[in-house]
Amino acid sequence: xxxxxxxxxxxxxxxxxxxxxxxxxxxxxxxxxxxxxxxxxxxxxxxxxxxxxxxxxxxxxxxxxxxxxxxxxxxxxxxxxxxxxxxxxxxxxxxxxxxxxxxxxxxxxxxxxxxxxxxxxxxxxxxxxxxxxxxxxxxxxxxxxxxxxxxxxxxxx
Amino acid sequence: xxxxxxxxxxxxxxxxxxxxxxxxxxxxxxxxxxxxxxxxxxxxxxxxxxxxxxxxxxxxxxxxxxxxxxxxxxxxxxxxxxxxxxxxxxxxxxxxxxxxxxxxxxxxxxxxxxxxxxxxxxxxxxxxxxxxxxxxxxxxxxxxxxxxxxxxxxxxx
DNA sequence: TATTGTTATACTCTATAACTATA
DNA sequence: TATAGTTATAGAGTATAACAATA
Numbered sequence: 192x193x194x195x196x197x198x199x200x201x202x203x204x205x206x207x208x209x210x211x212x213x214x215x216x217x218x219x220x221x222x223x224x225x226x227x228x229x230x231x232x233x234x235x236x237x238x239x240x241x242x243x244x245x246x247x248x249x250x251x252x253x254x255x256x257x258x259x260x261x262x263x264x265x266x267x268x269x270x271x272x273x274x275x276x277x278x279x280x281x282x283x284x285x286x287x288x289x290x291x292x293x294x295x296x297x298x299x300x301x302x303x304x305x306x307x308x309x310x311x312x313x314x315x316x317x318x319x320x321x322x323x324x325x326x327x328x329x330x331x332x333x334x335x336x337x338x339x340x341x342x343x344x345x346x347x348x
Numbered sequence: 349x350x351x352x353x354x355x356x357x358x359x360x361x362x363x364x365x366x367x368x369x370x371x372x373x374x375x376x377x378x379x380x381x382x383x384x385x386x387x388x389x390x391x392x393x394x395x396x397x398x399x400x401x402x403x404x405x406x407x408x409x410x411x412x413x414x415x416x417x418x419x420x421x422x423x424x425x426x427x428x429x430x431x432x433x434x435x436x437x438x439x440x441x442x443x444x445x446x447x448x449x450x451x452x453x454x455x456x457x458x459x460x461x462x463x464x465x466x467x468x469x470x471x472x473x474x475x476x477x478x479x480x481x482x483x484x485x486x487x488x489x490x491x492x493x494x495x496x497x498x499x500x501x502x503x504x505x
Numbered sequence: 506t507a508t509t510g511t512t513a514t515a516c517t518c519t520a521t522a523a524c525t526a527t528a
Numbered sequence: 529t530a531t532a533g534t535t536a537t538a539g540a541g542t543a544t545a546a547c548a549a550t551a
Binding site: 398400425426428429451452453454 | 517518519520521522526527528
């Protein structure tokens with residue numbers, strides 16, 4: 192009877208998991224990403240920073256006086272797409288666009304004290320949520336995962 | 349001199365990689381996903397199937413006579429979002445909406461011969477591209493990655 | 506000529522809500 | 529009442545192309 196029950200479960204599992212799609216890295220990445228992203232939004236709440244805005248703020252806090260062009264390159268998005276993100280961060284009072292003596296084209300992005308505090312707070316909350324979401328992964332597995340994802344990313348030009 | 353050159357490279361690498369963001373699974377997932385997705389689109393060309401449409405076709409080929417509701421659930425999207433995807437596949441002649449005797453609400457999705465052929469062809473091309481893109485990962489690493497991603501996915505309700 | 510920030514625009518993906526026809 | 533498919537709509541996210549100011 193244990194055998195028959197096992198086979199029933201196995202059959203169910205096969206029907207659920209056997210899809211060709213499961214073999215594609217891309218499909219698995221997408222599905223996993225959606226889960227983690229939803230968790231991210233839950234962590235920071237309805238009026239909290241979105242993932243893109245959070246990432247931009249993170250880099251501005253860490254690399255004060257970075258220019259928008261450099262930031263866009265770091266984030267892997269277009270300069271034009273960054274404008275709205277910086278507008279939002281400036282609107283929230285988390286950073287300032289400052290002029291740079293010697294090159295009046297660029298606008299160095301400088302985090303405010305409030306911005307730094309908000310980032311530290313958000314960072315802690317996202318970390319906490321992510322840890323809880325991924326509690327069925329060991330620390331070693333998480334490290335392996337990050338390593339493999341960065342290996343994929345390392346091929347980018 | 350080798351030492352000084354090494355330290356310069358190390359310093360550059362540190363500046364590039366030291367970001368807090370790199371510690372987040374979500375950020376790494378997103379960046380890796382974008383790379384693989386772009387590769388996917390390159391694999392199937394400008395007028396080829398998009399990732400979502402490919403995924404839907406895959407499941408219809410594999411689970412013939414699946415209903416739209418079941419398919420949407422399998423793909424993790426809303427019923428309403430699936431309509432345009434099925435429209436496109438039907439427009440390309442890759443599947444047919446067929447009535448089901450006994451329940452006139454549902455429309456069983458049946459792949460055409462052309463649809464099956466197109467899927468097999470696309471599947472092979474995507475696989476080939478993905479293998480090339482990820483050639484710096486060993487087969488074992490790819491298996492590990494898929495396993496870890498599915499572990500994340502397994503927590504979903 | 507090239508680069509920085511910007512605007513305008515369009516396209517993809519996705520969700521929510523409401524409708525219809527069935528059950 | 530509930531479900532399947534559908535429509536309408538809106539909001540992210542992103543890219544492309546063009547522009548003004550500056551180098």
